Amino acid sequence: MSALPPCPKCHSEYTYEDGAMLVCPECAHEWSATATEAAEETARVYRDAVGNILQDGDTVTVIKDLKLKGGGGTVKVGTKVKNIRLVDSDHDIDCKIDGFGQMGLKTEFVKKVV
Numbered sequence: 001m002s003a004l005p006p007c008p009k010c011h012s013e014y015t016y017e018d019g020a021m022l023v024c025p026e027c028a029h030e031w032s033a034t035a036t037e038a039a040e041e042t043a044r045v046y047r048d049a050v051g052n053i054l055q056d057g058d059t060v061t062v063i064k065d066l067k068l069k070g071g072g073g074t075v076k077v078g079t080k081v082k083n084i085r086l087v088d089s090d091h092d093i094d095c096k097i098d099g100f101g102q103m104g105l106k107t108e109f110v111k112k113v114v
């Protein structure tokens with residue numbers, strides 16, 4: 001993430017960082033970059049392997065064979081997973097997969113079905 005956000009006042013793209021502040025050289029507006037980051041922290045955005053935003057209830061497909069712990073078999077690439085639930089845990093998605101039951105997935109191993 002090297003691209004800085006445009007100026008919220010005049011929409012200039014020539015903004016630069018000055019310590020914790022972002023500065024616009026065109027209208028001299030200064031604002032805090034950390035405030036925006038903190039806001040994103042509270043409302044976590046979940047993205048799939050290609051950057052689509054995921055939401056509760058979405059359907060995704062698995063993009064990589066996922067071997068289950070304890071010899072539980074393998075969830076094959078292309079497996080469709082319906083009605084996902086996003087969680088803030090060691091995994092990102094709670095879901096139920098036919099033949100496997102309740103399990104957790106990581107967002108980077110799925111792709112949203114749109």
Ligand SMILES: [Zn+2]
Binds near residue numbers: 025
């Ligand atoms: Zn500006």
